[in-house]
């Protein structure tokens with residue numbers, strides 16, 4: 001059929017079942033916008049390309065269907081970098097489409113082109129954080145690149161891909177055949193693990209004294225939550241998760257052990273430290289999750305503990321720690337086979353018969369009591385522990401919690417129960433402050449029937465508040481809670497802890513030292529959203545009920561005290577900063593005294 005390159009591209013997107021494309025216009029993508037207007041795909045324009053990528057990323061996390069981002073060349077692509085990079089590190093399938101310079105002008109100094117090292121090079125900027133970056137060389141190739149792009153973005157470890165199309169290839173009119181994308185994709189990617197190794201893994205787990213299952217994001221991506229729960233319950237094994245995988249195991253389950261690592265919980269770290277056999281599922285064992293790989297705080301592989309690692313990405317196997325058993329395969333499939341072997345080996349184990357679980361439950365009770373005590377304060381500004389605990393009874397089990405980066409997040413993940421998989425968003429790969437406001441919109445579009453609440457700091461909201469405009473324009477009802485503490489509290493804590501309280505660049509104030517922030521509620525109102533404020537403990541419940549039942553985009557600003565999170569693990573950057581602070585204290589003893 002005769003059509004333009006842009007029309008062919010959009011036909012491919014439709015064929016792949018795409019519902020939304022997120023982005024911003026530019027001269028180089030106008031043909032795509034026009035083709036989208038005539039398609040079944042809704043184009044959601046945003047106010048900053050970073051938002052488009054965070055929306056597409058979250059859309060993937062909650063639907064497991066790839067999000068589509070449309071940018072223009074140059075500044076459009078550059079603005080999208082942070083969001084696409086975040087999606088890459090958190091394994092979200094994504095198709096990024098960008099218009100580019102006319103193919104016949106590349107290298108001649110065309111408008112918005114990048115040709116410092118090679119001609120037409122801007123698509124190469126995306127190389128390090130995409131699974132593949134294509135620059136279309138001929139319009140006829142568009143459909144063939146499109147089906148490969150979907151294949152690559154959604155299989156193995158999912159991630160973003162880029163299709164960069166010179167504008168003349170978008171406008172070119174040709175005879176196109178649109179391949180049916182479903183016919184070009186594997187009918188199953190459920191790779192089975194090696195049977196003998198799975199057998200060995202189950203034997204090791206059953207013989208262990210203190211076994212642990214540590215579930216990472218790959219478990220969520222594989223949609224293996226039911227299989228994870230069945231195996232843990234049958235063998236009576238506690239489960240910890242990475243922060244990305246939060247919720248893949250019900251956080252109110254008696255076998256739930258929290259999170260290990262620097263931003264983890266004391267229980268999670270104790271379980272990791274004491275485990276003799278760990279079944280690790282789809283996790284990268286990154287620095288934050290492992291207390292900088294320090295065996296004194298978290299996992300003790302190579303000395304006291306043995307590791308069984310399962311991953312669909314061979315690159316992850318053995319990357320962080322030496323392996324006892326390394327299984328390349330799909331997590332859900334491997335867990336099902338493990339379960340068959342475990343059931344054949346014996347009946348469901350009594351949880352209470354296992355000392356490790358009795359200890360876990362004692363520790364959980366103590367930890368919950370400690371949290372309750374921390375939340376008992378009515379001090380103003382409001383403590384986030386109190387706020388979060390007041391919120392618990394107001395949230396339904398199907399709520400989606402979007403959590404931005406900042407000190408407040410400790411209160412969010414420690415207090416709010418997450419009871420179902422795909423109910424939690426945290427930008428855990430790149431840890432982008434300001435990802436949350438737009439991610440909440442992608443979450444809502446992926447799951448329109450579920451309530452979505454986003455927690456974001458005053459730093460994060462200031463970085464990307466324009467997502468509220470998009471929510472109003474596109475009628476996407478989410479609630480943002482802006483935690484206003486007039487600071488980048490998470491970073492100020494390092495200055496307080498290691499630099500004798502010398503604060504520089506981490507609090508928001510005018511030159512006269514008075515606290516400053518925009519009036520976030522007025523800002524939200526000017527965007528056309530509903531705006532509410534919380535100043536007292538008594539206001540928490542009524543205001544949050546009003547926000548959650550409003551069915552409108554709603555910003556709730558809460559003035560909050562700085563967090564004093566109890567470190568659950570260890571991060572060696574603290575040692576570095578502390579040593580430097582100590583050196584300066586010794587060199588200048590008046591420094592410590594002046595605090």
Ligand SMILES: Cc1ncc(C[n+]2csc(CCOP(=O)(O)OP(=O)(O)O)c2C)c(N)n1
Nearest residue numbers: 406407408433457458459460487488489490
């Ligand atoms: C884009 C980006 N810039 C800087 C950082 C470093 N950073 C991590 S946490 C944080 C503070 C966040 O401040 P805020 O949103 O106000 O939350 P708070 O810590 O005050 O609760 C910063 C600046 C980051 N993660 N991302």
Ligand SMILES: [Mg+2]
Nearest residue numbers: 457458487489
């Ligand atoms: Mg702050």
